Amino acid sequence: MIFRRSGKDISQLISAGSVAITVIGIGHIGLPLAAVMAEKGIKVYGVDRDKEVVEKVNRGTPPFYEPGLRELLQKVKARFLIATLDVAKAIKQSSVIFITVGTDCDKVSGVKLDDLSEALTRIAPHIQRGQVVILRSTVPPGTTEGLVKTILENGSGLKVEKDFGLAFCPERLVEGQALTEMQSVPHIVGGVGRRSTEAAARIISVLGSEVIEASSPSVAEMAKIFDNVYRDVNIALANELATVCEVAGVDIIETLKVCNTGPRTRVLTPGVGVGGSCLNKDPYILYHLAKSGKLSTPIISASRGRNETMPSHFLDLIKSAYSEMGKRIAGSRVAVFGVAFKNGTDDVRFSVAKPVIAMLRSMGANVVVFDPYVDCEKIKNIVGEVEVASDAVAAMRDADCLAIITDHMEFRNISAFEAKSYLRLPAAVVDGRHIFHPKEIIDAGLVYRGVGRPVSFYRKEENV
Numbered sequence: 449m450i451f452r453r454s455g456k457d458i459s460q461l462i463s464a465g466s467v468a469i470t471v472i473g474i475g476h477i478g479l480p481l482a483a484v485m486a487e488k489g490i491k492v493y494g495v496d497r498d499k500e501v502v503e504k505v506n507r508g509t510p511p512f513y514e515p516g517l518r519e520l521l522q523k524v525k526a527r528f529l530i531a532t533l534d535v536a537k538a539i540k541q542s543s544v545i546f547i548t549v550g551t552d553c554d555k556v557s558g559v560k561l562d563d564l565s566e567a568l569t570r571i572a573p574h575i576q577r578g579q580v581v582i583l584r585s586t587v588p589p590g591t592t593e594g595l596v597k598t599i600l601e602n603g604s605g606l607k608v609e610k611d612f613g614l615a616f617c618p619e620r621l622v623e624g625q626a627l628t629e630m631q632s633v634p635h636i637v638g639g640v641g642r643r644s645t646e647a648a649a650r651i652i653s654v655l656g657s658e659v660i661e662a663s664s665p666s667v668a669e670m671a672k673i674f675d676n677v678y679r680d681v682n683i684a685l686a687n688e689l690a691t692v693c694e695v696a697g698v699d700i701i702e703t704l705k706v707c708n709t710g711p712r713t714r715v716l717t718p719g720v721g722v723g724g725s726c727l728n729k730d731p732y733i734l735y736h737l738a739k740s741g742k743l744s745t746p747i748i749s750a751s752r753g754r755n756e757t758m759p760s761h762f763l764d765l766i767k768s769a770y771s772e773m774g775k776r777i778a779g780s781r782v783a784v785f786g787v788a789f790k791n792g793t794d795d796v797r798f799s800v801a802k803p804v805i806a807m808l809r810s811m812g813a814n815v816v817v818f819d820p821y822v823d824c825e826k827i828k829n830i831v832g833e834v835e836v837a838s839d840a841v842a843a844m845r846d847a848d849c850l851a852i853i854t855d856h857m858e859f860r861n862i863s864a865f866e867a868k869s870y871l872r873l874p875a876a877v878v879d880g881r882h883i884f885h886p887k888e889i890i891d892a893g894l895v896y897r898g899v900g901r902p903v904s905f906y907r908k909e910e911n912v
Contacts, residue, residue: 449543449576449577449578449579450467450543450544450578450579450580450647450651451577451578451579451580451611451612451613451643451644451647452578452613452643452647453647455646455647455649455650458647458650458651459650459653461543462490462651462654465489465490465491467490467491467543467544467651468490468491468492468493468541468542468543468544469482469485469490469491469492469493469542469543469544469545469546470492470493470494470495470535470538470539470541470542470544470545470546471485471492471493471494471495471546471548472495472535472545472546472547472548472549472567472571473495473496473547473548473549473550473567473585474494474495474496474501474502474505474531474548475496475501475511475512475548475550476512476514476623476626476795477548477550477584477585477619477621478494478496478546478548478584479494479505479510479511479512479514479517480514480517480621480626480627480630481546481548481584481619481630482494482529483517483520483521483524483529483627484520484627484630484631484655485654485655486524486528486529487520487523487524487528488654488655489528490528490654491528491530491541492524492528492529492530493530493531493532493537493538493541493542494529494530494531494532495531495532495533495534495535495538496531496533497533498511499533501531502531502532502533503531505521505525505529505531506525506526506530506531507525508521508522508525509521512793512794512795513792513793513794513821514623514624514626514627514793515624515625515627515792516627516628517626517627520627535570535571535574536573536574539571539574539575539576539579540574540576542579543578543579543580544579544580544581544582544651545571545575545579545580545581545582546582546583546584547564547567547568547571547581547582547583547584547585547596548584548585548619549563549564549567549585550563550585550725551563551564551585551586551587551729552725552729553729553730553732553733553736554729554732555732555735555752558732558736559587559588559732559733559736561587561591561595564585564587564591564595564596565595565599568595568596568599568600568603569599569603571600571603572599572600572602572603572604573603573604574604575600575603575604575606575612576606576612577606577611577612578611578612579612579613580612580613580614580615580644580647580648580651581596581600581612581613581614581615582614582615582616582617582648582651582652583596583614583615583616583617583665584616584617584618584619586618586672586673586676586726586729586730586733587616587669587733588669588673588733588736588737589665589666589667589669589670589673589737590666590669591616591665591669592614592615592616592638592640592665592666592669593640593664593665593666596614597614597640600612600614608640608641608644609640609641609643609644613639613640613643613644613647613648614639614640614644614665615637615638615639615640615644615645615647615648615665616637616638616639616665616668616669617635617636617637617638617648617652617668618636618668618669618671618672618675620633620634620635620636620672620675621633623724623790623792623793623795624790624791624792624793630655630657631655631656631657632656632657633657634657634658634659634660635652635655635657635658635659635660636660636662636668636671636672637649637652637659637660637661637662637668638661638662638663638664638665638666638667638668638669639664639665640664640665645661645662649661672730673730673733673734676726676727676730676731677730677731677734677748679716679727680722680727680730680731680748680751680752680755681731681747681748681751682714682715682716683716683718683719683722683727683751683755684750684751684752684754684755685715685716685751686700686704686715686716686717686718687718687719687754687755687758687761687899688754689703689715689718689900690718690899690900691761691900693900693901693902694900694901694902696902697902697904697905698902698905699886699900699901699902699905699906700718700899700900700901701717701882701900701901704717717882718899718900719758719855719880719881719882719899720758720759720762720800720804720853720880720881720899721755721756721758721759721762721800721803721804721880722755722756722758722798722800723788723789723790723796723797723798723799723800724789724790724795724797724798725797725798727755728797728798731748731751731752732752734748735748735749735752758800758899759800759803759804759807760803760807761899762800762804762851762878762880762899763804763807763808765878765897765898765899766782766808766849766851766876766878766897768897769849769876769878769895769896769897770848770849770876772876772895773848773874773875773876773895774874775848775874777808777811777812777813778811778812778813779812779813779814780813780814780848780849781813781814781815781816781846781847781848781849781872782808782813782814782815782816782847782848782849782850782851783816783817783818783837783843783844783847783849783850783851783871784801784804784805784808784815784816784817784818784843784851784853785818785819785840785843785850785851785852785853785854785856785859785883786801786818786819786852786853786854786855786856786859786881787799787801787817787819787822787826787827787830787831787853787854788819788821788822788854788856789854790854790855791854791855791856791857791881792821792856792857793821794819794821794822794823794826796822796826796827796830799830799831799853800853800880801817801830801831801853801854802830802831804851804853805817805831805832805834806831806832808851809832809834814835815831815834815835816834816835816836816837816842816843816847817831817834817835817836817837817843818836818837818838818839818840818842818843819854819856820840820856820858821856824836840858840859840862841870844867844870844871845870846870846871846872847870847871847872847875848871848872848875848876849875849876849877849878850867850871850875850876850877850878851878851880852877852878852879852880852881852883852884853880853881854881855881855882855883859883860883863888864877864884864888864889864891864892864894865892867892867894868892868893868894871894873893874894874895875894875895876894876895876896876897877889877894877895877896877897878896878897878898879896879897879898879899879901880898880899882898882899882901884896884898886898886901886903886905886906887906890903890906890907
């Protein structure tokens with residue numbers, strides 16, 4: 449066991465292969481962590497309640513898509529990484545326990561820590577002296593020193609900072625780049641005491657990137673939330689600026705390219721909406737925290753509101769395109785490219801494709817969906833019984849409109865003239881992710897609409 453040992457001793461034990469790690473929850477956060485740690489030559493036990501997930505990982509097959517993860521699992525399976533349902537056995541053989549259980553929060557119900565509480569209750573009786581517990585789940589500030597500490601101490605009969613270490617170290621990864629960023633993005637560590645911080649920092653340093661020590665878990669917990677709130681607010685600003693650009697007849701992408709050359713400006717790219725679990729959840733953690741203190745969060749609330757309206761705005765662009773074509777949405781065929789919430793992943797949590805497709809179907813459209821990363825069953829679980837195309841060509845064939853929801857790189861390999869050859873003319877391309885340049889679509893003789901990219905801007909250019 450490693451708690452209360454010197455940092456030098458911990459490093460030597462890790463180098464000697466004397467430290468084993470348990471990762472509780474091998475989903476999008478836990479499995480990349482487990483795989484990278486295993487690649488460093490550390491024995492890792494990945495614990496999950498889902499038998500199918502455990503079996504897949506032990507076969508070297510990730511239960512979700514992440515670039516490079518399959519190859520890494522094939523490399524480390526059996527020898528360095530073992531997935532299991534047996535939490536007691538895994539913890540008994542480990543010096544370090546990472547907790548990567550999912551959490552939830554929404555504007556109405558508030559923070560939901562039921563899954564985390566359940567996991568802690570299962571873990572607590574098996575905690576031993578000398579172990580270090582590191583929480584990576586996104587939680588409200590005070591959770592590590594409150595809920596987590598209480599359940600672990602009560603269930604184990606041991607004391608934090610005396611018998612075992614406890615720290616919070618948030619994940620800060622972008623899906624699609626998880627394996628790279630885990631070893632390059634700085635890690636924040638906040639322990640319940642100095643010993644916990646030092647031990648956790650030394651363990652995390654194995655990943656190879658900078659470790660930043662916070663004075664407490666609460667600081668680290670708040671910093672993680674700030675990361676995602678900042679992005680959500682920035683995207684909301686970009687989306688609002690995009691709608692203004694549509695009215696003003698100015699292209700948002702060219703404007704941002706010029707604007708972002710400034711030393712103090714970095715506005716993100718607007719789009720059809722914000723998906724994924726983080727940005728749809730974390731701002732509401734701060735919202736409820738402020739509400740508990742009788743404070744308001746007008747900026748955070750307005751940003752969430754703006755981002756949540758973008759699917760409706762995207763539908764308005766589709767309606768405008770149909771008006772220009774002189775066609776009706778009812779009875780038409782709409783090809784939707786992308787169900788995943790972002791490029792290069794099969795993660796469909798909070799996918800903006802869901803509300804867009806629901807609105808199209810409510811207007812009588814016949815929707816066909818294609819996503820190169822998301823399988824048919826998962827697509828139907830998210831958006832309902834729709835036609836799922838086997839490839840991009842099958843989706844576009846005889847469609848009146850191509851609506852782009854996800855910016856998968858595969859979609860960028862399709863030219864405007866290729867799309868035109870399959871679509872039913874007159875046809876439209878409504879681009880929610882700036883896959884195509886507007887002029888390319890217009891020059892191909894197709895109707896174009898894009899978030900923040902008014903057609904009038906390019907028509908003016910043609911007349912100059």
